[in-house]
Amino acid sequence: MSLDVKKAGILFPGQGAQNVGMGRWLCETYPTAKKLFDEAGEILGYDLAQLCQDGPAEKLNQTEFSQPALFVVGMAAANVLAEHHPERIESVVATAGLSLGEYTAVCFAGGLDFPDALRLVHRRGVAMQAAADAVDSGMASVLGMSLQEVQKLCDDHRGDGEILQPANLLCSGNIAVSGHTAAVDRLEASGAKAVRLAVAGAFHTPLMQPAVQSLQEALAEMPIRQTRIPVYSNVDAKPHQAPDEIRDLLSRQVVQPVQWEASIEQMIDDGIEGFLEAGTGKVLRGILKRIDKFGRKGPTDGFGDGD
Numbered sequence: 001m002s003l004d005v006k007k008a009g010i011l012f013p014g015q016g017a018q019n020v021g022m023g024r025w026l027c028e029t030y031p032t033a034k035k036l037f038d039e040a041g042e043i044l045g046y047d048l049a050q051l052c053q054d055g056p057a058e059k060l061n062q063t064e065f066s067q068p069a070l071f072v073v074g075m076a077a078a079n080v081l082a083e084h085h086p087e088r089i090e091s092v093v094a095t096a097g098l099s100l101g102e103y104t105a106v107c108f109a110g111g112l113d114f115p116d117a118l119r120l121v122h123r124r125g126v127a128m129q130a131a132a133d134a135v136d137s138g139m140a141s142v143l144g145m146s147l148q149e150v151q152k153l154c155d156d157h158r159g160d161g162e163i164l165q166p167a168n169l170l171c172s173g174n175i176a177v178s179g180h181t182a183a184v185d186r187l188e189a190s191g192a193k194a195v196r197l198a199v200a201g202a203f204h205t206p207l208m209q210p211a212v213q214s215l216q217e218a219l220a221e222m223p224i225r226q227t228r229i230p231v232y233s234n235v236d237a238k239p240h241q242a243p244d245e246i247r248d249l250l251s252r253q254v255v256q257p258v259q260w261e262a263s264i265e266q267m268i269d270d271g272i273e274g275f276l277e278a279g280t281g282k283v284l285r286g287i288l289k290r291i292d293k294f295g296r297k298g299p300t301d302g303f304g305d306g307d
Contacts, residue, residue: 003301005273008091009232010108012074012101013279016197018066020055022280023073025305027053032083033076036114040072043118048072063132063200067100067125068118074104074279075114077304081278088303094239094272096232096263098284099168099203100124102253108278109227111246116222123218127211128254132201134210136181139167139197140188143174150175157186167204168258171290178202208254216251237262239270264291274299281305 026033027049037049051060052069059065074097081089097105100121107117142150150166154177158164164179164187177187177194179202188194201207224247230239233249237259240246264275264287275298277284285300 003088003091003274003276003299005091005299007093007271008089008274008276009094009096009267009272010078010089010092010276010278011095011284012097012104012108013070013277013281013283014098014101015063015066015070015199015203017279017281017283018060018070019280020057020060021053022069022305023049023052023076026073026076026080030080030084032080036076036079037072039114040068040118043115044068044122061198063129064122064125068122070100070279071104071118071121073304074101075107077278078108081303085303088276088301092229092276094230094232094267094270096267098260099234099253099258101279102231102234102250104279105231106224106227106246106250109229109231111224111227111231111243112222120218120222124211124215124254127214128203128208129200131208131210135201135207137179137202137207138181138184139176139178139199139203140184140194141174141176141197142187143193143195145175145192146172147175150177153187153190153192154179157190158183163202163205163207165205166257167202169261170287171261173290174287178205179207204254204257206255211254212251215254219247219251232263232267234258234260234263237266239266260287261291264288274301276300277302279304
């Protein structure tokens with residue numbers, strides 16, 4: 001189906017949405033998608049399609065592999081839509097992506113060419129994996145609590161010299177925290193409803209600072225253009241199109257909390273009437289239903305896993 005709205009936003013998922021089998025339907029159904037995976041494999045030097053479709057999960061879940069995988073699945077879905085189902089995106093006037101998904105959003109919006117974006121995403125994944133390997137850290141989703149309650153939980157269970165803070169502000173009742181493993185362990189043992197996330201380390205905290213320099217160097221080398229539609233940044237939840245702004249925000253993103261709920265609310269305030277999720281899974285559509293300004297009133301759609 002297509003979104004029956006005049007102004008739609010397209011959203012791209014981030015790390016954590018990966019699953020063995022993703023991209024299979026796209027590649028088997030659309031030559032456009034298979035061609036993109038083949039190009040990605042040549043750039044990366046390994047068979048990305050086989051990794052996505054057959055695993056193993058342990059490798060696919062590693063940051064340096066999951067980030068390029070999610071990026072390519074998202075772009076494959078978007079390219080198929082543009083070629084075969086233009087009616088599904090003809091009303092798209094803005095875009096956003098969750099963490100890694102913001103790179104997909106920038107590429108979709110014309111800010112980066114696919115090969116450059118893929119190389120950038122690969123470098124981001126490698127740098128973040130290295131930063132994660134340097135310190136024992138992780139993330140967990142805290143369910144059923146407001147941001148204020150989650151912040152107090154972090155304050156109560158953070159040890160001396162430790163980092164433990166809200167990292168992904170998805171929506172009230174679903175906020176991911178990030179920090180040193182010992183602190184995350186204490187938070188989980190406190191009785192709060194917390195679910196450990198399958199990620200390598202404490203993303204979107206100062207513990208990722210070692211990745212920033214490598215990412216800044218990579219971004220400085222990449223030609224970034226003015227985007228054709230606004231990209232809403234995870235850092236400040238505002239729309240951006242200028243190359244210098246996008247370059248700066250992407251470098252800051254890895255150490256800043258993801259302002260996802262605020263981004264969606266700002267998009268709605270700016271006139272977005274419905275959302276399309278492109279890529280694997282339905283995580284973002286589930287979050288949309290829990291954001292007060294959107295709730296169950298607004299239409300959503302998805303494309304990427306046969307839906």
